[in-house]
Amino acid sequence: MLNVSNVTYQIGKDILFEDVNLKFTKGNCYGVIGANGAGKSTLLKILAGKLPTTRGTITMDQNQRLSFLEQDQFKYDEFTVIDTVIQGNKKLYQIMIEKNEIYAKPDFSEEDGIKAGELESLFDDMNGWNAESDAAILLTGLGIDVEKHYELMKDLSSNDKVKVLLAQSLFDQPDVLLLDEPTNHLDTKAVLWLENFLMDFENTVIVVSHDRYFLNKVCTHIADIDYKQVTLYAGNYDFWYESSQLMLRQAKEQNKKSEEKIKELQDFISRFSANASKSKQATSRKKALEKIELTEIRPSTRRYPYINFKYEKSLGDDILKVENLSKTIDGVKVLDNVTFTLGKTDKVAFIGLNDKAATVLFNILNEVDTPDAGSFKWGETVIKGYFRKDNNFEFKKPTVMVDWLTDYSKNKENTYVRGFLGRMLFSGEDALKKINVLSGGERVRLLMSRLMIEEKNTLILDEPTNHLDMESITALNKGLQEFKGVLLFTTQDHQLVSTTATRLFEIDEAGKFIEHIVDYETYLENR
Structure with a gap:
């Protein structure tokens, strides 16, 4: 057992969390979640003894080993x-x-x-x-x-x-296992192996992850860092989300009822407090009014972007035809006679272990690279937008963010452009940041702003969830599910594939193309 007693952690004047009391027990897996900067990794370092607490203690049973x-x-x-x-x-x-x-x-x-x-x-x-x-x-x-x-x-x-x-x-x-983003840089096969290992693990696991499916699969509890507190919930990530949303709705509904009651009482008191025949009733209502307490609903540190890909030009029946596309790099056959056709309702996830092949294919389809053999043809109605995995070249110049995005917008009005930045949580002075100093997550969110403002009807996204926090991934997932255009994408996010893809393509390690006519869960089970 790992005990957290009255722990507070403070950096300068900023308190990440205070007076935290938790017990992590054997046989359970605890998923630690929270917004960027909430203190997830910090909490793990404190539990591991790598950071001292500002106040409070961490204790563990004697002779137990922590990893x-x-x-x-x-x-x-x-x-x-x-x-x-x-x-x-x-x-x-x-x-x-x-x-x-x-x-x-x-x-x-x-x-x-x-x-x-x-x-x-x-x-x-x-x-x-x-x-x-x-x-x-x-x-x-x-x-x-x-x-x-x-x-x-x-x-x-x-x-x-x-x-x-x-x-x-x-x-x-x-005895106690602490894991900070363990699925980062793991391929699908390794993630599956880790999931099975942790589900069979008999001791205590505490894990930070932005992978919703992973947390759902392995966690018995969720430790939520918000409001400078760490709150423990029984159940996996989805159960936490539903429970927390239900509690918030109930608190708002109760406050609404209380506010209506307060107004009713105040109106009565205001009308009849000076009326001798009603004075006793007015006094009674004053006492009732004093007893009503509103539930404090604190602003969460979580911030969800709003992602909504719209387009004006409708798609025709001809989208994309790829025939016998081949590409060899450094003597290795990456694409070997790849052939497929897309329709106007297709959302295609490229899956499997050979993520390099998908990147090469995406670059060819966007004319960033050329094939050694074969051909491809886009339909005349297609207007495509491309999110590249390696996008560092986009951020070399010290251009102000709002100016950079304006260059890609048909409508050059400042308020219009800032609206798209605001959707991706760049508000106020943030819009004046220079793009060459942005973090990985900020870069991805800015590129999503560009894809939205350009209004493309076909999106090609190569690992768009890299560097994003869970809230941004959730928003992207929802945006892609609702997108009415054609989508080709790769991602390590299991839930994004499961809930979005209508077709599953794989290019194996020999460069051969395979379409799997099953859902993603069945594909993984078959593997």
């Missing part, structure tokens, strides 16, 4: 992959190192023999002989090939390093 997902990808560069994972249990790894150092001595003494025996006993008690095989099982499950297990960490790709650090945090069944 925290390491964020520094370079920390273990000089260690092998397998050793990095085993360091998830620092005590076990230290015993293993000490034991090996003693055996490596050229002048092995009797004292060394006694020490080695003691270490061997401890090593055996901690199931050390299975450490390498246990680490290998975790690595393989997360998609790290066996031949990489004894490579140095510095020789791995960034995505593989993330998987190794995740395996490290999961190693040897810690």
